[in-house]
Amino acid sequence: MRILGIETSCDETSLCILDSMIDPETGNTTYINRAHIIVSQASLHEEYGGVFPAMAKREHQKNIIPALGELFKKLGETENRQTVFSEKSNELQNILEREPTVYEFLSQQIDAHNNPNIDAIAVTHGPGLEPALWVGINTARALAHLWDIPVIPVNHMEGHIWSAYANEESFSLPNTAEFPIIALLVSGGHTELVLVKDFCDYEIIGQTKDDASGEAFDKIARLLGLPYPGGVHISQLAKIARGNGQPNPFTFPRPMMHTPDFLFSFSGLKTAVRYTIDKEVIKDSNILSSEIFQQHIARETEDAIVDVLTAKTIRAVDQYQTRTCIIAGGVSANAHLRTVLKNKLETMHVTLLVPPLSLTGDNALMIALAGHIQYKKHPDTVVDDIRAVGSLSL
Numbered sequence: 427m428r429i430l431g432i433e434t435s436c437d438e439t440s441l442c443i444l445d446s447m448i449d450p451e452t453g454n455t456t457y458i459n460r461a462h463i464i465v466s467q468a469s470l471h472e473e474y475g476g477v478f479p480a481m482a483k484r485e486h487q488k489n490i491i492p493a494l495g496e497l498f499k500k501l502g503e504t505e506n507r508q509t510v511f512s513e514k515s516n517e518l519q520n521i522l523e524r525e526p527t528v529y530e531f532l533s534q535q536i537d538a539h540n541n542p543n544i545d546a547i548a549v550t551h552g553p554g555l556e557p558a559l560w561v562g563i564n565t566a567r568a569l570a571h572l573w574d575i576p577v578i579p580v581n582h583m584e585g586h587i588w589s590a591y592a593n594e595e596s597f598s599l600p601n602t603a604e605f606p607i608i609a610l611l612v613s614g615g616h617t618e619l620v621l622v623k624d625f626c627d628y629e630i631i632g633q634t635k636d637d638a639s640g641e642a643f644d645k646i647a648r649l650l651g652l653p654y655p656g657g658v659h660i661s662q663l664a665k666i667a668r669g670n671g672q673p674n675p676f677t678f679p680r681p682m683m684h685t686p687d688f689l690f691s692f693s694g695l696k697t698a699v700r701y702t703i704d705k706e707v708i709k710d711s712n713i714l715s716s717e718i719f720q721q722h723i724a725r726e727t728e729d730a731i732v733d734v735l736t737a738k739t740i741r742a743v744d745q746y747q748t749r750t751c752i753i754a755g756g757v758s759a760n761a762h763l764r765t766v767l768k769n770k771l772e773t774m775h776v777t778l779l780v781p782p783l784s785l786t787g788d789n790a791l792m793i794a795l796a797g798h799i800q801y802k803k804h805p806d807t808v809v810d811d812i813r814a815v816g817s818l819s820l
């Protein structure tokens with residue numbers, strides 16, 4: 427089966443063509459990534475210190491059809507189905523009523539968009555920024571109408587979970603993954619501990635009460651004057667500080683680390699960092715431009731966030747007696763988090779699965795993969811009136 431994945435929930439326009447083959451004896455699935463494109467808008471949003479929804483929508487509209495053309499070029503296969511664009515142009519215009527730029531691009535570049543044997547389209551329908559999600563959804567609906575194939579609505583967080591099994595070439599997913607699995611999902615908008623009981627069967631056992639861990643990284647980076655998104659910059663500075671081995675003059679709180687639940691809270695950490703920075707600035711107005719100062723703040727920030735995430739994840743693995751643990755989402759790119767968690771889990775003989783760095787952020791490969799998992803289990807969930815649900819839960 428060949429699935430076109432579409433992801434537009436935030437500031438990445440991403441498309442992927444993923445082939446899957448199910449072994450009739452074992453039920454295991456082998457996946458081959460045929461073509462994958464991620465167009466990032468991050469630099470455009472940088473000056474706003476976060477993602478600006480109206481601009482995200484505009485950029486997705488502008489980028490999605492040209493990206494599809496690029497994707498098909500990468501795929502490099504000859505097209506062997508005829509499109510019937512002119513016959514369907516009125517309906518397509520209706521579907522894309524609110525995305526006129528997408529319609530324009532589609533009508534101009536239709537030659538490039540004959541269907542290369544795609545069987546279904548998997549598209550993110552939440553959670554995320556609704557104006558951005560709609561671009562992906564309506565593009566998926568238009569292409570599905572054009573090619574007469576089904577659309578599978580995918581939960582973005584479900585995509586992040588399964589990204590831990592994926593890579594950019596080929597990979598396989600056992601039919602009998604070792605359930606239950608604990609998945610720590612950490613991104614700019616989410617911090618969740620999920621009990622994965624089976625394919626398509628998830629229970630959120632804990633989440634953040636306020637800021638997400640990625641948001642904490644980003645907001646603290648901003649206090650230090652670092653560009654958005656700031657997680658990676660904090661992580662680089664923290665690494666230097668750790669390498670120097672100097673004692674850190676600062677200590678920040680580890681909010682809720684010892685509470686007997688799976689809840690998180692990161693807004694107090696951000697406030698504590700702000701107080702510390704304000705106090706130091708009063709003593710020395712140039713302190714923010716001191717590299718050493720930035721490194722110390724970054725290291726203690728990273729240590730605090732990683733300590734909390736690790737403690738709660740270990741508690742969950744222990745309580746639910748799981749043999750496999752997943753970390754995924756943008757923050758799972760954090761090297762310190764990976765190392766600390768891996769070392770702790772190793773002593774418990776628990777396997778840690780993490781996506782390759784190229785798949786930690788938002789991408790359409792994970793959406794195509796989650797779409798296939800869903801289709802395999804529930805072929806009936808293919809629906810026509812897909813809606814964007816900004817706060818969609820697992």
Ligand code: KG4
Pocket residue numbers: 436612613614615616639640641643644655656657658661755756757758759760761786787788
């Ligand atoms: O999953 P993602 O790409 O987008 C959302 O769905 O939010 O996650 C983005 C988040 C940002 O907050 C970013 O700062 C954070 O992931 N991030 C990191 C690192 N790389 C990205 N946080 C800590 N360390 C990193 N190396």
Ligand code: ZN
Pocket residue numbers: 582586613755756787788
């Ligand atoms: Zn994400």
